[in-house]
Every structure is written in C-alpha cells, then in structure tokens.
Amino acid sequence: MMEQNTITQQDQLDQAFYYIKELKERVDRLRELKEMRSRGMIGFRPAQVEVRNLDPNLEVILVCGSRTRFMFHEVISVLEEEGVEVINASFSTVGDRIFHSIHCQSY
Known part of the structure; x- marks a missing residue:
C-alpha cells in the first residue's frame, strides 16, 4: 500500500x-x-564621489540628493588632515541633486 x-x-x-x-x-x-x-532620514540615492588628481592639484566632486544628510565641513576636515589645502569650494543645485566642487592643492 x-x-x-x-x-x-x-x-x-x-x-x-x-x-x-x-x-x-x-x-x-x-x-x-x-x-x-x-x-x-534616508536619502533616495547614495552620494557619488569623484576625485581627480591634477598634480599638484586635486579636485573632489560630490554629488548627492537634496535630502541626503552629510556634513560638508567634515569632508573639508578630512581633506586637510590628508595634507591638502582647500583653495576653493562651491556648490550648485540642479533639480533634486546638489553638486559640490572642492579644489585643493598639495602642501
């Protein structure tokens, strides 16, 4: 069975x-x-970071959503701790994205 x-x-x-x-x-x-x-509390897209070495200069581009939370001054502090001098920093907003541009020079 x-x-x-x-x-x-x-x-x-x-x-x-x-x-x-x-x-x-x-x-x-x-x-x-x-x-x-x-x-x-949650960004819709993760931040994008691009670093360009233009010896002896350095260009850092940060792209994030307008709702993304991060401390811009902390990014500047990290760059300075790594031995570069921040020459210029600017940002622009396009739609829901913020583009940060940081120009640095090696000591």
Whole structure:
C-alpha cells in the first residue's frame, strides 16, 4: 500500500496563520521605511564621489540628493588632515541633486 501525505485542516490553518503573520511583518517594515523616507532620514540615492588628481592639484566632486544628510565641513576636515589645502569650494543645485566642487592643492 502506498502511503499518502494528507494535510489536515489544522495544518492548513497553521500554514495560513504563519503566512499572514509573515505578510504583516513585511507590511510593518515597509511602512517604517516609508515613514523614515518622508522624514528625510534616508536619502533616495547614495552620494557619488569623484576625485581627480591634477598634480599638484586635486579636485573632489560630490554629488548627492537634496535630502541626503552629510556634513560638508567634515569632508573639508578630512581633506586637510590628508595634507591638502582647500583653495576653493562651491556648490550648485540642479533639480533634486546638489553638486559640490572642492579644489585643493598639495602642501
């Protein structure tokens, strides 16, 4: 005789219960993420950094979203700690992007 796998009604209810519980947890996580985005706690795109070595000068370009939070003065401090003098720093805004340009010179 061949043994058949039968699923009882209780097993089906248990599976449905765990599935619904898992879906609720996913919805809760998505709601939390949405709330964090609306409060500006999460940038929509990561910042992009480009460094050009124009011996003896250095050009640093930072591109980030207007909602991205970072401390510009910390970037300047790191550059100075690495032994370069900041000659000029500027920024411009295009749409929802901010373009920072930092021109440095080696000591």
